[in-house]
Amino acid sequence: MVKPLTFKGDKKTKKRKRAAADRAEDDEQPGESSSSRQQKLVKTGDNDEDQPNDDSWVSADAVSDVVGPVMIVLPTDKPSALACDPSGKVFALPIENIVDNNPTSAEPHDVRQVWVANRVAGTENFRFKGHHGRYLACDKIGLLSATSEAVSPLESFNIIATADTPGTFQLQTLRDTLLTIKPSTSSKPNAPPAEVRGDADAITFNTTLRIRMQARFKPRLRTSKEEREKSKISRRELEEAAGRRLDEDEVRMLKRAKREGDYHERLLEIKVKNKHDKFG
Numbered sequence: 001m002v003k004p005l006t007f008k009g010d011k012k013t014k015k016r017k018r019a020a021a022d023r024a025e026d027d028e029q030p031g032e033s034s035s036s037r038q039q040k041l042v043k044t045g046d047n048d049e050d051q052p053n054d055d056s057w058v059s060a061d062a063v064s065d066v067v068g069p070v071m072i073v074l075p076t077d078k079p080s081a082l083a084c085d086p087s088g089k090v091f092a093l094p095i096e097n098i099v100d101n102n103p104t105s106a107e108p109h110d111v112r113q114v115w116v117a118n119r120v121a122g123t124e125n126f127r128f129k130g131h132h133g134r135y136l137a138c139d140k141i142g143l144l145s146a147t148s149e150a151v152s153p154l155e156s157f158n159i160i161a162t163a164d165t166p167g168t169f170q171l172q173t174l175r176d177t178l179l180t181i182k183p184s185t186s187s188k189p190n191a192p193p194a195e196v197r198g199d200a201d202a203i204t205f206n207t208t209l210r211i212r213m214q215a216r217f218k219p220r221l222r223t224s225k226e227e228r229e230k231s232k233i234s235r236r237e238l239e240e241a242a243g244r245r246l247d248e249d250e251v252r253m254l255k256r257a258k259r260e261g262d263y264h265e266r267l268l269e270i271k272v273k274n275k276h277d278k279f280g
Contacts, residue, residue, distance in 0.1 A: 054214075055216070056215045057212045057213065058212070058213060058214075058215045058218055059104050059167055059210060059213075060167075060169070060210075060212070060213050061166070061167055062161065063159045063161055064219065065211075065213065066117050066126065066159055066213065067117055067119075067219075068116060068117065068213060068216075068217030069114050069116055069213065069214050069217070070114070070115055070128075070212065070213045071106065071107070071108045071113050071114060071211070071212040072115065072209055072210075073095070073106050073209060073211070073212060074092050074181050074193075074209060075206060075208055075209065076183065076193040077183070077193065078094055079094070079095045079098055079101055079103045080093055080095055080192075081106070081108065082113070082115070082179075082196060083110070083113045084130045084136070084146040088130075088134060088146045089146075090144040090146055091192050092181065092194045093110060093113055093192075095108075095109070095113070096109040096110075103210045104167070106210075107212065112130075114131055115128040116128070116129040120151055123156070124158070125156040125157060125174070126156070126157050126158070127151050127155055127156060128155075130146045132146070133149065134147055134149055135148050135149070135151055135155040136155065136157070137152075137154040137155045138154060138157075138173045138175075138177070138179070138198035139154060140175065141199065142177060142197045142198045144179070144196055144198055156174050157172060158171075158172040158173075159171060159211075160172055162203065162208055165208060167210065168208045168209060169209050169210070170207055171209060173198050176201075177199050177201060178198070178200040178202075178203065178207040179196065179197070179200070179207065179209070180196075180199070180200035180206045180207045181196055182195040182196075182206070232258075233254075233255060233258050238251055238254050238255070242254075242270050242271065243271065246270075250270060253266060254266055254267060
């Protein structure tokens with residue numbers, strides 16, 4: 001299910017913590033006080049609420065990372081992001097959510113700075129859908145717009161990792177030209193920091209971009225979370241698998257084995273020990 005886009009500072013909706021309570025009860029130790037159990041429940045609930053709804057923003061490190069909501073950070077003097085308005089005009093919008101002007105800390109403060117990146121079906125090309133449901137395009141003379149509801153070669157781009165600058169990318173049209181900036185010379189206070197075009201024919205500093213994305217869509221982070229979820233197991237489940245009550249050392253050993261991948265071997269050792277104790 002597609003989740004709505006959220007921004008830093010938005011209030012999160014509260015979730016039921018029944019599942020967290022069940023797990024806390026499973027791990028409950030004999031003689032544990034009610035206050036200790038309550039602290040464990042709160043801690044467990046907080047972790048469960050944070051993990052599936054990680055709305056923090058991280059940098060894409062490889063082309064394969066780029067998917068879902070992204071912000072394209074432009075190499076302007078004061079960091080700005082590629083943006084579009086409801087009429088489809090594409091421009092550079094200064095970034096407000098940033099630490100010490102470091103582009104690797106940038107987060108969108110305006111939905112106009114957010115594009116949804118996906119592969120064009122059957123190709124290695126990317127499409128970028130704006131907040132208004134229309135796609136980023138570059139015409140034959142390098143003018144950018146976002147007015148089309150369909151994807152054609154004009155709305156298709158290649159993302160190329162910059163060879164000598166890890167974590168940065170080039171956005172290439174199917175005419176082999178690159179998205180670039182032309183710094184503004186205007187002295188007007190509200191003037192855009194740069195003009196953005198798609199007609200550069202060589203890689204330069206002005207064509208070198210960073211791509212920020214929501215953490216929950218980054219493949220490696222998502223895989224890591226899925227692996228952590230799979231490694232979770234309660235005391236009750238361990239005792240059911242072992243066929244008897246387990247002491248604290250055995251529970252810790254099996255939980256560690258579950259994380260490290262040798263759970264079945266350690267469980268077999270306990271079952272073999274059970275038989276020896278029974279018939280010895």
